[in-house]
Amino acid sequence: MVLEVKKPRALWEIIFSTHHTDIGLLYIITSITFLMLGGALALAIRAELFLPGQQIISDPNTFHRFFTVHGTTMLFLWAIPFGAGIGNYLIPILVRYKDMAWPKLNAVAFWMIPVGAAMVWLGFADLGWTAYPPYSIIRAPGPAAELWIFGLKILGLSSVLGSINFIVTMLKCKHPDLPIMKMSLFAWSILSISFMTLVAIPTFAAALIMLYTDRLGVTGFFNPALGGDPIAYQHLFWFTFHPEVYIFLLPAVGMLYEMIPKFSRKPIFSYQSGVIAFMLLSTIGFASWAHHMLATGMSFTEKTVFMVGTLAAVPASAMHVFNWVATMWGGRIKFAAPMLFGVGGIMLFFASGAGGVVNTALPLDFITHDSYWVVGHFHLILMGTVSLTFTGFIYYMFPLITGKMYNEKLAKIHWIAAFSGIIIVFMTQHVLGLMGMPRRYFDYLPLPEWIAMNQIATIGAWIVGFSYLLMIYNLLKSSVKGAFANMRDPFAIGEEYYDYRRKEPHKETH
Amino acid sequence: MAGHAMYEWVYIAAVVAILIWVGAASWDVERIIEEVPADAETIKVIGQQWFWSFEHADGTKEVNELHVQQDKPYRFEITSLDVNHAFNVPDWTLMIDAVPGRINTLWNMFTEDGEYLIQCREYCGFSHYNMKAKLFVEPAVTEAAAESEPSAATTTTTPPAQQQQSATQEQQPSSNATSAAAGGNATSAAAGGVTLTILDGASIQGNPDYDPDELTVKKGDKITVNNADTMPHTVTNGESGSDPTSGKLFDTSIINGGDSGEIDTATVDAGAHPYYCMVHPYMTGSLTVE
Numbered sequence: 001m002v003l004e005v006k007k008p009r010a011l012w013e014i015i016f017s018t019h020h021t022d023i024g025l026l027y028i029i030t031s032i033t034f035l036m037l038g039g040a041l042a043l044a045i046r047a048e049l050f051l052p053g054q055q056i057i058s059d060p061n062t063f064h065r066f067f068t069v070h071g072t073t074m075l076f077l078w079a080i081p082f083g084a085g086i087g088n089y090l091i092p093i094l095v096r097y098k099d100m101a102w103p104k105l106n107a108v109a110f111w112m113i114p115v116g117a118a119m120v121w122l123g124f125a126d127l128g129w130t131a132y133p134p135y136s137i138i139r140a141p142g143p144a145a146e147l148w149i150f151g152l153k154i155l156g157l158s159s160v161l162g163s164i165n166f167i168v169t170m171l172k173c174k175h176p177d178l179p180i181m182k183m184s185l186f187a188w189s190i191l192s193i194s195f196m197t198l199v200a201i202p203t204f205a206a207a208l209i210m211l212y213t214d215r216l217g218v219t220g221f222f223n224p225a226l227g228g229d230p231i232a233y234q235h236l237f238w239f240t241f242h243p244e245v246y247i248f249l250l251p252a253v254g255m256l257y258e259m260i261p262k263f264s265r266k267p268i269f270s271y272q273s274g275v276i277a278f279m280l281l282s283t284i285g286f287a288s289w290a291h292h293m294l295a296t297g298m299s300f301t302e303k304t305v306f307m308v309g310t311l312a313a314v315p316a317s318a319m320h321v322f323n324w325v326a327t328m329w330g331g332r333i334k335f336a337a338p339m340l341f342g343v344g345g346i347m348l349f350f351a352s353g354a355g356g357v358v359n360t361a362l363p364l365d366f367i368t369h370d371s372y373w374v375v376g377h378f379h380l381i382l383m384g385t386v387s388l389t390f391t392g393f394i395y396y397m398f399p400l401i402t403g404k405m406y407n408e409k410l411a412k413i414h415w416i417a418a419f420s421g422i423i424i425v426f427m428t429q430h431v432l433g434l435m436g437m438p439r440r441y442f443d444y445l446p447l448p449e450w451i452a453m454n455q456i457a458t459i460g461a462w463i464v465g466f467s468y469l470l471m472i473y474n475l476l477k478s479s480v481k482g483a484f485a486n487m488r489d490p491f492a493i494g495e496e497y498y499d500y501r502r503k504e505p506h507k508e509t510h
Numbered sequence: 511m512a513g514h515a516m517y518e519w520v521y522i523a524a525v526v527a528i529l530i531w532v533g534a535a536s537w538d539v540e541r542i543i544e545e546v547p548a549d550a551e552t553i554k555v556i557g558q559q560w561f562w563s564f565e566h567a568d569g570t571k572e573v574n575e576l577h578v579q580q581d582k583p584y585r586f587e588i589t590s591l592d593v594n595h596a597f598n599v600p601d602w603t604l605m606i607d608a609v610p611g612r613i614n615t616l617w618n619m620f621t622e623d624g625e626y627l628i629q630c631r632e633y634c635g636f637s638h639y640n641m642k643a644k645l646f647v648e649p650a651v652t653e654a655a656a657e658s659e660p661s662a663a664t665t666t667t668t669p670p671a672q673q674q675q676s677a678t679q680e681q682q683p684s685s686n687a688t689s690a691a692a693g694g695n696a697t698s699a700a701a702g703g704v705t706l707t708i709l710d711g712a713s714i715q716g717n718p719d720y721d722p723d724e725l726t727v728k729k730g731d732k733i734t735v736n737n738a739d740t741m742p743h744t745v746t747n748g749e750s751g752s753d754p755t756s757g758k759l760f761d762t763s764i765i766n767g768g769d770s771g772e773i774d775t776a777t778v779d780a781g782a783h784p785y786y787c788m789v790h791p792y793m794t795g796s797l798t799v800e
């Protein structure tokens with residue numbers, strides 16, 4: 001057992017370590033830190049929107065900077081590094097190798113994240129996280145925009161290096177006794193996103209360079225004044241970032257495959273169907289990018305093609321949901337905190353998936369597009385499904401990392417507050433969108449129903465914010481003063497917990 | 511998978527069937543929606559930071575107000591001159607991006623008269639939240655009237671109060687300018703009036719905007735506002751749009767590029783009054799009336 005916090009070590013020993021659990025721990029701590037920082041920005045945004053008119057944020061530019069950095073932080077400094085952190089921690093254990101394939105490369109990939117993060121936060125750009133030209137070329141003030149561009153460049157490179165390491169660890173360093181079709185589904189999820197990262201990221205990396213040279217004025221790729229096309233950027237951007245949605249999501253799917261069978265005390269309903277669904281999602285996910293751009297004036301044929309591409313990705317997600325429900329069906333379920341977060345994540349996954357089908361249905365997209373509906377929709381998947389599941393997994397991994405047990409009662413209060421808060425905020429935002437309120441508004445019309453909906457959403461956001469403070473308190477206190485966990489089976493579910501010394505191939509057969 | 515596979519296949523088939531139905535129904539509706547009627551009249555819509563301008567088929571131009579006739583098909587040709595915007599009329603579910611260098615089209619027939627909101631739905635910078643215009647749908651003329659007059663005349667029929675307002679607004683600058691000039695000639699005491707210039711390039715944040723920024727006049731002076739920029743601007747009292755007294759003391763309303771407007775200080779209380787531009791709220795200045 002390697003317990004980073006249990007055995008006191010000098011801080012620099014962890015920081016300069018290349019061991020996968022140390023780097024995993026650094027990833028996890030970094031990502032939770034940025035979750036809290038990004039969350040603080042979100043609470044400021046919600047506080048500003050509590051009433052129409054200008055209140056706490058001094059001017060629109062500051063507000064725009066807040067939502068830009070909030071989005072960039074949550075996606076690239078919370079969702080991606082957290083998935084990578086858990087992957088670092090568990091993949092070598094799950095494939096039974098001593099470490100990642102290239103430990104030093106692993107450390108390099110991690111240490112690029114604080115550098116990229118510093119650039120994004122010190123610049124504090126106002127581009128919106130999508131940085132659409134021409135605004136980002138001709139109007140966005142520098143050097144914030146340049147810092148954002150290079151910050152994202154570094155974060156993208158870090159993802160690519162991490163992905164290469166994961167792929168090689170799983171395909172080349174896996175224990176010879178462990179066939180790939182018996183590898184844990186969590187490992188499959190990381191394998192899928194690693195391949196997706198390698199295919200998806202280079203396109204955006206190229207777009208960032210073009211954006212930068214356009215800003216310098218030496219090229220006009222996306223600048224209509226120089227003969228360029230701003231829509232070309234959107235294609236390059238979404239070719240990366242629609243697959244990226246699955247890169248955020250699939251680690252959470254993999255974590256649910258770890259937690260659901262264990263807490264249901266039943267084997268997975270269908271291992272093969274899980275693997276097939278991963279493969280389907282990671283290929284079909286590349287066929288739907290322009291559904292983010294249906295309102296940019298595409299031809300009817302283009303719109304039809306991307307609607308079909310989008311709908312085609314739905315059955316694979318539905319297969320995962322079926323798999324989880326069928327696994328829980330008839331199981332002796334233990335609703336410990338990780339399971340509660342997992343089940344909450346599945347419920348909201350279903351809700352956001354249904355909302356996604358509405359978005360892609362062509363005539364309906366023009367009601368929801370760029371309105372608060374869309375804000376509610378993608379937060380429901382990223383906060384509801386991805387972050388709730390990640391949070392469940394934080395509790396699930398807590399004994400492995402610290403050797404202690406968290407406070408179950410506080411964790412359950414956290415779940416109730418976070419789950420209900422998320423529903424209050426984001427379901428309300430769906431309604432607000434249908435009422436016609438556009439996203440990225442510093443101020444809104446003082447219509448009574450808009451005010452009411454914004455106030456409900458703000459209160460919901462405060463509940464979520466409070467619940468996560470509770471988690472931080474719980475984690476810090478329990479890691480110092482918590483009771484020692486039973487390391488064979490900390491959740492008392494009657495199955496072996498993760499163990500370095502495990503000699504058997506991973507048991508997913510039935 | 512073996513014995514249980516049946517359930518999963520049935521489930522997947524059901525999901526696929528629902529998706530095919532959604533896709534086919536959407537495709538069918540969208541196909542019908544996109545068919546533009548042949549007799550639709552074209553209105554050019556231009557989005558700029560942060561106002562909308564409209565040009566009717568007969569050459570009439572409007573800024574931040576659009577007047578259309580009820581029950582008449584219109585085809586909108588939408589573009590932008592600076593950054594991306596999105597032309598959105600939520601009450602009529604009209605929504606398409608305004609992209610510089612491209613012309614996107616939409617069409618609609620407004621079947622109910624009234625006043626509707628036009629807003630921008632694509633992030634476009636500082637005043638994105640304030641990039642609004644008004645859509646006035648005027649009741650259709652009766653069939654008898656339509657028959658007696660040639661159809662082209664319907665567009666020029668004298669509309670209700672709102673359009674008169676906008677018409678006077680358009681004429682205002684020129685008439686004011688002449689009256690100011692006349693006043694200057696009549697009384698030399700007015701010292702030729704006071705001039706406030708909106709400088710070229712003022713619409714870009716950080717550029718010098720009003721000249722002079724701090725203007726001192728005597729109560730009763732008439733201030734001529736010359737817009738030397740290519741963009742429309744206003745001189746409106748108040749700190750910003752959320753200031754409750756905004757526009758209550760003086761307001762030139764929109765002055766197009768190259769035009770001029772006037773502020774009459776006879777009704778303005780003595781003291782210092784901040785002012786700003788409603789289109790570009792970061793353009794600010796101060797007017798002191800003695």
